[in-house]
Amino acid sequence: MSDSKYSVLFMRDDTDVKRYRVSPFWLRMFFLSQFFLLLCAGIGLYAGVRGYTLNVGLQDENKDLEQRLVDAEVRLERLSNMEKILKSYDPAELQSLLSAATTEPREQAPVEEVDLNKVFTRVDTREVGVENMQAKIVGRKVSVSFELNNLNAAKAMSGQGDFTFVKKDGTFVQAKTNQGDLGFQIQRFKRIRTTFLLPDGMDRKDLFGLRLDIKGKEGNVIFSETYPLYHILA
Known part of the structure; x- marks a missing residue:
């Protein structure tokens, strides 16, 4: 019958039985809403786990990039310091050091080059x-x-x-x-x-x-x- 309804009984030991009549439509809506909430919770959990995994990966990648940047800055600073030192050296002192690095005494065994x-x-x-x-x-x-x-x-x-x-x-x-x-x-x-x-x-x-x-x-x-x-x- 189109006007049929479900009867829901609530019983407690210390009170009378309570009876509620529920339309099949609203009962279906209740179960569908529960299913929908569970589905949303599952999707949210999946999105959270995936987001956390991606975030951890990005953090690791960011740390790696930061370390590479620090290493590059250190190398650049060393080259910059060496350039400043070479530009500011006394030419005579620098020439003496470079000569030791590039020349060899005559009639003697080759000497080790200056590093x-x-x-x-x-x-x-x-x-x-x-x-x-x-x-x-x-x-x-x-x-x-x-x-x-x-x-x-x-x-x-x-x-x-x-x-x-x-x-x-x-x-x-x-x-x-x-x-x-x-x-x-x-x-x-x-x-x-x-x-x-x-x-x-x-x-x-x-x-x-x-x-x-x-x-x-x-x-x-x-x-x-x-x-x-x-x-x-x-």
Whole structure:
């Protein structure tokens, strides 16, 4: 019959039975609405999982691109620093170093070429900064001072510095420094001063510059740069 309805009974122990008459149309609509809500929930769950997966993939790709950008910036900065250094060098000093890299003594076995990349390689993890490097040489005594800045003021930085002599032939000779002078633990800033001697057999005229290496608390190099005497002699 067209006017037939369903009877829905609600029974509780403490109340009378309640009876509701529901049209088949509204009953169908109720079940269809439940099915529709479940379908929407399923679609929403699928979209959420897929969106999360895509987001994770994009984040990984973004991190990879950021790392590649940082590496490119570091390489560009090194090339820029090398260009600035080469442009600002004393022509006579630079010519001496380049001559050592390109010439061979007559009637002698060929000498090893100078690796200019090794001489001018710069390491900078952006944990510390070095400014106002100054040096003074009196006889065999070398006095050096510089400002060391902690670039991450949120935490104290500790480590150890060391110097290496860079000769005009491109070779390196380790300086015998006072480790107490070059050790540091700073929150923001420290002026470092130290004195050491030229190695036996080395004269000032043999010296091209000084290379400063700064190691962090765990012994890894966090800063390294070559300073030509032409720029830092007081």
